[in-house]
Amino acid sequence: SLATYPHLSLADRARVGRAALALQALDLTDPALDTQDFGSWLAAHGQSPRAVEALWDLVGIATLNAVAGDSSLALAAMVFKTGLLSDPGAADIGWAHVPLGDLHDGLARRALDAAGVRTEVRTRVTSLDARGDGRWSVRTSGGTVEADAVVLAVPQREAHALLPAGALDAPERLLGIDTAPILNVHVVYDR
Known part of the structure; x- marks a missing residue:
């Protein structure tokens, strides 16, 4: 579906693919991921402002309730790896038949x-x-x-x-x- 996504240029689609592969390689248990924001990570991985707005924020706002620049890389990586990159059916849309x-x-x-x-x-x-x-x-x-x-x-x-x-180190x-x-x-x- 990325290959035919009309809201990104062909070059942006290719860069999104490379960023997705880089996300796949991240270790979700690495505490350093929580010290970086997702927006900076995306910029460092060649994502244009248009790609961030048209794709990464489209999913991020709905799942993280924040734009990429305000989201933790750790949380964003978990959402994208689990919801989009782990299994072809992981992000399927469905509806409830009960309340x-x-x-x-x-x-x-x-x-x-x-x-x-x-x-x-x-x-x-x-x-x-x-x-x-x-x-x-x-x-x-x-x-x-x-x-x-x-x-x-x-x-x-x-x-x-x-x-x-004393309940938290830095409350x-x-x-x-x-x-x-x-x-x-x-x-x-x-x-």
Whole structure:
């Protein structure tokens, strides 16, 4: 499909192919990938601003919620390697035959429940403390919960305010992350 992609010149299409091969060669476990932005990496690999806009950002904005210059090379490499370069069917488009809540909430919640995970939704966390035994004490609007691990699904500023001293090496880095709300459009057909 790249060979006939009408939004890029023939030269840009060839350079995209070379960049894709370079992406394939990246080691996703290399922590250095997270220190570079995807836009700079693309420029260093011969991608024109037009190619970035017409191809890389087309996929990147939808999957990473950011343009290439604002995306981590590590995250972009994972998305492109997994979604486009790993398997011919990896990026196939499909549609749900059941409500999205059944797919995203119901199935996930059943799997988490089966694994012994307790999930709390619509529950406000008021404080989070690390106990000396490696467990966490989580105070919520509904009481206190003791846990082995905690996943905070909150904006970075709230996470920063909740984390106790020593929970992260550089918690102030959370405050440097901008917000970028995700907007989805779901179309429901009558048949």
